[in-house]
Amino acid sequence: MxxxxxxxxxxxxxxxxxxxxxxxxxxxxxxxxxxxxxxxxxxxxxxxxxxxxxxxxxxxxxxxxxxxxxxxxxxRCMEINSVDAEKHQISISSGYDFEYLVELAQRNGLAGVESFAGIPGSIGGAIYGNAGAYGRCIADVLIDARVLCPDGSIQTVDNSFFGFDYRTSRLKTDPHIILSARFQLETGNADEIKAKMDDIVAQRHSKHPPYEIGCAGSFFKNLPPLPGEDRRRAAGAVLEQAGAKKMSCGGASVFEKHANFIINTGNATASDVKNLAAMLKDKVKKEFGIELCEEVLYVGRWPAAQAAGHNR
Ligand SMILES: Cc1cc2nc3c(=O)[nH]c(=O)nc-3n(C[C@H](O)[C@H](O)[C@H](O)COP(=O)(O)OP(=O)(O)OC[C@H]3O[C@@H](n4cnc5c(N)ncnc54)[C@H](O)[C@@H]3O)c2cc1C
Structure with a gap:
């Protein structure tokens, strides 16, 4: 409209x-x-x-x-959704669910995004935060995107424009709005891709809260790898060692199966969540000297005392 x-x-x-x-x-x-x-x-x-x-x-x-x-x-922009079978590419509007891209690729026997099965949110949000899982992220598959620039013009920009890094992109400091994006995939077998997706979704269900419980996924970013290792250290493991699973504040609580998930037990306020996050950061800092950094984004007007310490 x-x-x-x-x-x-x-x-x-x-x-x-x-x-x-x-x-x-x-x-x-x-x-x-x-x-x-x-x-x-x-x-x-x-x-x-x-x-x-x-x-x-x-x-x-x-x-x-x-x-x-x-x-x-x-x-909720959903005008473009096209598959170029010859080039193994998908072009899609930014308001589509990220999961829709994963399903569209699978139905067309295209591999490359199946690791993202089960990640909620939109295509635009996934690019903004360079979403990913199981060793893959948006930066690995994005060719280019149409963006609305701060001056009101619309431009097509390529992958390098976004300055992708772990769960971040240039958009966090330079506000362009993603309208649509084009992804490079590769030929695969639809049944095998589906089996991989099902497996990943089952793994997610076993570790994550059910959809009816409020949360925003992993609350803190994983930590840089230790010297001599390539994989990031799971923030959840550090939190668990610090005793996070027993911690709560008002209606916000640490999820019993995954210490890096803060959940809304039903009547949590945003302040409860933020206060619990501050308690967790404090605990990890005191126990291990490690500074945790939020993966989730705090938005809106916060009381002055809480606004301090927002980090991305
Ligand atoms: C149960 C659960 C599991 C999760 N698992 C994962 C996971 O495995 N991996 C992972 O990376 N994340 C995970 N997440 C986090 C979340 O799903 C991702 O960060 C997702 O990509 C956010 O997309 P969104 O559309 O919901 O963004 P929103 O939360 O709506 O917005 C996030 C930011 O993106 C900006 N934004 C949104 N759309 C656009 C646009 N079109 N143009 C410019 N900026 C835009 C917003 O302004 C905001 O700053 C999980 C979350 C939940 C609840």
């Missing part, structure tokens, strides 16, 4: 749109189902001199209890 300022809603709760199932409302809220409307809404916010936030699947966020100032655009 075409953008019009009348379609903007006020004071819209975000709890049902974020996987943590907590936090305050969006001051202004608009759902964009095509890139033209999304660009027009961004331009409207710019004219109003309003802060802007792009919401994807809400699966990597802790939204503050006071909510988000300005305009939140929920990206």
């Amino acid at each position: 075409q953008f019009s300022p009348e379609l903007i809603q006020k004071n819209v709760p975000l709890k049902t749109l974020v996987t943590f199932k907590l936090g305050g409302p969006a001051e202004y809220f608009y759902t964009a189902d095509n890139s033209e409307s999304l660009s027009a809404a961004v331009e409207w916010a710019r004219q109003q001199k309003m802060p802007l936030f792009i919401l994807g699947g809400g699966s990597n966020l802790v939204v503050s209890d006071a909510g988000l100032e300005g305009l939140v655009i929920h990206n």
Whole structure:
């Protein structure tokens, strides 16, 4: 639908749109189902001199209890979804679920993204944070993307533009909005790819909280590898050794099966989550001298005491 300022809603709760199932409302809220409307809404916010936030699947966020100032655009753009069988490439709009890309590739016998089976969120959010699992990440498969630049122009930029690193990209400091992306895959066997996906999803189910429990996946980033090793050290293992599994704060608690998951036991506030995260960081620092750094993003207005120490 075409953008019009009348379609903007006020004071819209975000709890049902974020996987943590907590936090305050969006001051202004608009759902964009095509890139033209999304660009027009961004331009409207710019004219109003309003802060802007792009919401994807809400699966990597802790939204503050006071909510988000300005305009939140929920990206549901799903215009492009095409498979180039000859080149083994998929082009897809940024509002599609990341899992849809994984399924589309599998149905077309294309390998390369099956390790991402079960990662929630949108294509846009996955690129923003260079999502990944089982040794693969977005940076390994992204060819290029169409982005809305801060000056309002739309450009196609290649993989190197994003400056990808572990769970991060240039977009964290240089706000471009991803409209669509093109991925390079390779020929594979659809049944074998499906079997791998099923196996990965089963492994995830055995370690992660069920979908009805609020969380945002791994809360802290894994740690750099120890000297002489190539694999990152699991933050969950360090947290477990520090006794994290017994820790909670208000309605926020460490998940019993995975110490790097903070869960909403039902009535958690964003402050409970942030306070528990601070307690966990403190504990790990005291026990092992290690600084944990959040993988999840804190967004919205936070009380001054809590706003200190946000890190990405
Ligand atoms: C149960 C569970 C398991 C998880 N497992 C994994 C895992 O294995 N690996 C992993 O990497 N992550 C994992 N995550 C975290 C999360 O799924 C990823 O970070 C995901 O890629 C976030 O995408 P999103 O669309 O939900 O982004 P959101 O949470 O909506 O937003 C995250 C950031 O991306 C920005 N953004 C969103 N869309 C766009 C866009 N189009 N253009 C520019 N910026 C945009 C937002 O503004 C925000 O700053 C898990 C989360 C859960 C709940």
